Amino acid sequence: MPLLDSLGLNPYVTGLIIAIVGIIVLYISRRPAHRAIISLSRVVHNAMRLSAQSVMSVESRLANRNREVLLAAGREAEERMIEREFERIDATVRRDLSEYPALHRQLNEKITLIEDDYQASIEVPPEPPGWLKAVEAVAKIPSKGDPMVGNILEDIHQSLVKANTNAIEVYRKASHKRHDRLKSMMPHWRNVLTVLTNVDKSVTSILSRSQTIDRHMGEYESMVKGTDKAVRTLSSSSLQHFFTSLAVMIIAVGIAMVNFQLIARPMSEMVGGTTSLLLGFQLNQIAAMVMILVEMTLGIFLMESLRITKLFPIVGALNDKLRIRIAWFLFIMLLSLATIEAGLGFTRELLMEADQATGALLRGEDAGSFAMESSISWITTGSQMALGFILPFVLMFVAIPFETFIQSLRTVLGIVGVGSLRAVAWFLRFIGTIFKFLGKSLLHVYDLIIFLPLFIEQKIKSASSDDKLSE
């Protein structure tokens, strides 16, 4: 440049010279330049493709791992459900079928009673009196107008009528007895019916449970086979569980904050309140936080020992006697802390009243208005005490959403990880493709810059080929 400037040429002429020289240089170095551009774009493209492939292989491993984790979690949940169903069936069988021998005996007794009653109610026609044939023979004796015979026959007739009336009376009494027997059979029938209905209910309950078990077993089998449907179902239910448990835990945090506000100030009556121990928190605030955390921990272990949650398998594996003892111990501890919190709630109200009284004194206000407020303070006192007592037990149930959150978090993190890796792989492929086409475009741009020498070269080549053809 300084050389051209020293020649004192017009800038346009200088530019033109530079352009011509540049085009010549580019024309001469066309092939190596093309190779360099192509190789550079290929290097970048291949590097990106390889990176994307390795990212996708990691993604694939992660997806497989997630699938395994998801299926394992699903299997575990199904096993738990099936186990619960079997426990219920066991309870039903124990409750109803354990009484079956007694039930059978009861039915037999009832049936025997019914049979006895039936036997007793069979209608037996009354036996005709023994002297009836003799009477019949006497009645056949011709009277021949003898009044004596007429009188005898009349007497016989009257005796027969009397005997018939007696027989009818006896028969009626016997029928009445039989009807009574049949009547007394009714409660037995009803009893039998009730017993059979109960048996039917139990059997129906067992049948419905067996259907539920069949359904769970079907799901369990599909999980064992590792079908895509099972994975999709588990994945969507995991996401649902994650967000639901997250929402419940946010609510629990709110409850814990209310609890903290309730006990932090009165706690300063116990432990003091001015010493800043950690991150600007005062001693009473730390004590209140520790108390709430202890309550939550006790709640989690109580839930664990009641086998409602399964965060710590060692607790669930304890023998039932020890586990129940631990559960009682934890409950008593929780109850004690809840009682202390109720006491703190009461202290808080007292402190507030004392603050108000001192404040009124310092401001020179009338103490009468304060006294009026005090007359209804028992409502707030009671409310604070009740809150202090109830909230620890409410926080106890955090264990359930916490367990669900922890379990579903694994799946959610896996899904997010797979998604992120896929995004990274797509981005790498995108960059690689851009470089590939950028190389091709650069070749065309290169040729466009040196189009004039290329055009001349082409013309010369075509002319020389024409000459050869003409020769």
Place this chain on the structure above:
Amino acid sequence: MKIIKPFILGLSILLLLACSKEAQVPRTYGVYMLLDTSGTYTKELKQAQRVISFSLLKLNPGDSFAVARVDTGSFSEKDIIAKVTFEDRPSRMNQQKRMFLEKIDKFVKSVKGSAYTDITGGILQGIEFLNERAPGKKTILIFSDLKEELRKGYKRDIDFQLQGYRVIALNVTKLRSDNIDPKEYMDRLEQWRIRVESGGGEWKVINDLERLEALF
């Protein structure tokens, strides 16, 4: 082992934060209030009671508060009318506030005017008191017309050591002579400002007692 490592790391961070310098600075207040009892200024003591009540309302557990009179020789513990460091327990703190107020009330009812006004001695006594209590923020309130009158023989040409102190003059009333020559009043305030600021303190004047929020 997987859980223990992050747990130990988290615990270490918390301990480091707990031991950091910022956490060691106490967040307490220390207030030393001087009440001018000379001449006609004793009439203003009812106003001073308002300031004391306001301060008691604002002070919290761990804070220190003392009220002392300014008389002929104020560099003396005997001039402290009432002093307190509030306890941690809120119930006890309420009692302390009530007792403090009673003492001040008793003093205001029985106060007799002094012939001289030794403000410098009072400030020196205040510095001594607050240095002993070592609160996080130190404030000296001067409830006076700032007209210092020393008895013969009393030497008060001492430089204050007021690093980390706020000195607030309250209810600086104008004297009759100030009305004749306002420059006197301004010069008086200026002299005190220079004395306090040259000692490393922060100077402030609050004449409107409705603006007491600026005290804390």
